[in-house]
Amino acid sequence: MISLSINNIKDFMSKLLKAETFDDFDLHSLTIHNFACFEINKIPTEPPPGWRAIRPHAFDIIKAANKPSYIKLVLAIPAHMLEIENSTPFLNIVFEGDKILITSGISQKTFTLDRSAHTKLNSFILQFLTQNNIGYTNELKE
Secondary structure (H helix, E strand, O other), X not given: OXXXXXOOHHHHHHHHHOOOOOOOOEEEEEEEEOOOEEEEOOOOOOOOOEHHHXXXXXXXXXXXXXXXXXXXXXXXXXXXXXXXXXXXXXXXXXXXXXXXXXXEEEEEXXXXXXXXXXXXXXXXXXXXXXXXXXXXXXXXXX
């Protein structure tokens, strides 16, 4: 697992909500707290909706009021972006206060002690952020 703090919140939110940067990811869940609590849980469709389809609606909810107090977005990484056998990799994004934290996670279909899938996922996320000029600070001290 990685835990990364985003350095430039305004730039990141612009890339998340206005640009196509995250559009290839699938939506797993979304929670927004501003003037009300809005929540989208995993939608039981195949294929799952992409962030591209939900992004404009999330943007409308966020811009409708003052800055949200809390946003949690869980994006599934589809196989065409990262193939991890018998697993679903996730990118977790949490905005709270004046901080954005990104963590990685994997839902595995079978138990294993092998950490290679986590290593592959973490490398993918770091590469994705770097390629998209998203600055971060590693929150986990190894």
